[in-house]
Amino acid sequence: MSNIVPSIKKRHIMALAESGKRIDGRGLTDMRKLEIRTNVLDKAEGSATVKLGDTYVIAGIKFEIGDPFPDIPNEGVISVNAEFLPLASPTFESGPPDERAIELARIVDRAFRGAKMINTQRLCIIPGKKVWIVWVDIFILDHCGNLIDASALASLCALMTTKMPRTEVIENEVKVLNEYVPLPISNLPITITLAKIGDKLFVDPSLDEEEVMDCRISVAFVEKNGQEHICAMQKGGPGILTPEELMRAVEIAKVKSQELRKIVLSGGE
Amino acid sequence: MGIRKLISEDGLRIDGRRLDEIRPIRFKIGVLKNADGSAYVEWGKTKILVGVYGPREAHPKHLAVPDRCIVQARYHMAPFSVEERKSPAPSRREIELSKVIREALEPAIFVEMFPRTTIDIFAEVLQADGSTRCATISAASLALADAGIPMRDLVSSIAVAKVEDQIVLDVKDEEDKHGSADMPIAIMPSKNVITLIQMDGMLTYEEFKKAFELAKKGCMEVYKKQRETLESYFKEIKVGLENV
Numbered sequence: 001m002s003n004i005v006p007s008i009k010k011r012h013i014m015a016l017a018e019s020g021k022r023i024d025g026r027g028l029t030d031m032r033k034l035e036i037r038t039n040v041l042d043k044a045e046g047s048a049t050v051k052l053g054d055t056y057v058i059a060g061i062k063f064e065i066g067d068p069f070p071d072i073p074n075e076g077v078i079s080v081n082a083e084f085l086p087l088a089s090p091t092f093e094s095g096p097p098d099e100r101a102i103e104l105a106r107i108v109d110r111a112f113r114g115a116k117m118i119n120t121q122r123l124c125i126i127p128g129k130k131v132w133i134v135w136v137d138i139f140i141l142d143h144c145g146n147l148i149d150a151s152a153l154a155s156l157c158a159l160m161t162t163k164m165p166r167t168e169v170i171e172n173e174v175k176v177l178n179e180y181v182p183l184p185i186s187n188l189p190i191t192i193t194l195a196k197i198g199d200k201l202f203v204d205p206s207l208d209e210e211e212v213m214d215c216r217i218s219v220a221f222v223e224k225n226g227q228e229h230i231c232a233m234q235k236g237g238p239g240i241l242t243p244e245e246l247m248r249a250v251e252i253a254k255v256k257s258q259e260l261r262k263i264v265l266s267g268g269e
Numbered sequence: 270m271g272i273r274k275l276i277s278e279d280g281l282r283i284d285g286r287r288l289d290e291i292r293p294i295r296f297k298i299g300v301l302k303n304a305d306g307s308a309y310v311e312w313g314k315t316k317i318l319v320g321v322y323g324p325r326e327a328h329p330k331h332l333a334v335p336d337r338c339i340v341q342a343r344y345h346m347a348p349f350s351v352e353e354r355k356s357p358a359p360s361r362r363e364i365e366l367s368k369v370i371r372e373a374l375e376p377a378i379f380v381e382m383f384p385r386t387t388i389d390i391f392a393e394v395l396q397a398d399g400s401t402r403c404a405t406i407s408a409a410s411l412a413l414a415d416a417g418i419p420m421r422d423l424v425s426s427i428a429v430a431k432v433e434d435q436i437v438l439d440v441k442d443e444e445d446k447h448g449s450a451d452m453p454i455a456i457m458p459s460k461n462v463i464t465l466i467q468m469d470g471m472l473t474y475e476e477f478k479k480a481f482e483l484a485k486k487g488c489m490e491v492y493k494k495q496r497e498t499l500e501s502y503f504k505e506i507k508v509g510l511e512n513v
Contacts, residue, residue, distance in 0.1 A: 099364050099365065099367070099368045102361045102364045102365050103365050103368055103369075105361075106361065106362075106365050110469045113469065114450070114468075114469045114470050114471055115471065116471075215372070217466070222471070224471065227473060228473070228474070229471045229472060229473055230468060230471070230472045230473075230474065230477050231469075231470070231471050232468060232469055233452070233466060233467060233468035233469075234369075234466070234467050234468075235369075235372070235463065235464075235465060235466045235467070236368075236369075236372065237372060238340075238371070238372045238375040238376055239376060240376045240457070240460075240462040240463060240464055241462065241463040241466070242461065242462050242463070243461065243462075243463065243481070243485075246463055246466065246481070247478070250474065250477065251474075254474065
């Protein structure tokens, strides 16, 4: 009943893909038009919006002084959260983050953590006692497919433009100064998501493609010592991948992440 | 990070295993009376109990789908399963793992055979010593088989990690904490398809390929143990029936 429209759409998408085409006119490995804007908010220490096709995401960064984790007493904390706002899609409801939002935030977080993107030791204020907690809050504003890549990119660009408050410690009292330094960022992890439909892989899936996909695979790459490294990976959705499809996805993601990193470094053009 | 090395000079790990050696794994099937299917696994020091209910009527009803059954999974860690007491409320990690565990098992189930119903999988981690999602998936596929649910294949799962620049099979707690990459995978062994893959940390493409091949080999070993357990369990039932 509810599956008739998607199954017709799926047949159409698969037929087009046979000749390397997609319903929105893209090739299988093309991303949609990307627009990045940074420093869009004054009150946040860092912010960015990303438009990937019609998908629209904003990320804001806030700082808070808190206690370190006992096992890493001299390191600050990065915390990524995602909200699927009810204004972004008829399928989103208000309420605490559901499994989709939690999975998305954890994939974004894992890529940053895996890449050791932020030097968390430099976020330490009083060793063992006080550290900076960097809150990365992702808000989905318009859901038109591939929220993972848009969110990862918005978070990355927001962090790249984040100014960290300077502090002074006088007799174990932390004083936050009205001066800022850039966040200590050492590399730029880029996440690329591919949808699997039939035996084809679609880079940066649109909502239509996501609705009919068998599963998706997200792969994050980071450059370290002049070499590309995988820093996060996640399959999502109830479908299967063959080993060949997985290898192909990783290879495509490697190329696309390098392209995307160049765009980010050139200021989002 | 501790000064203690995770891999010794002669290539042995902290629990004496070789790099490509799995821990002792023991599955048990049919351990719960009420559940339609159940399984228990001891995987090194990791201990997990899985119960399966269904196919049964979906509650609330709007969850039901007209042309297939839905699959629901709950992965939960007992407060006493780890060093420091864990709050029994589901954490973000448990919510994500419940999702990926469900998505790792669903491809194996003939969901189209049971329209409008649900299959519920409940996993309780009683003791955690690494690889709990892999142990859960592997035990849950036995519990599904015990419930008589038609499946395309068993699902076998294991994690590989990069520890001190070496790729190792079947990750234990300390190796996960201090290792530099962790990659759990699940496959349907006789179909050679992947139903779960996750990775965190850093791997080059070559290391990834090596890790993936090692994980596949590990999954085949898990698969062998799963099959042995199933065969001996159903042999017992058969012998029991003959004596009636």
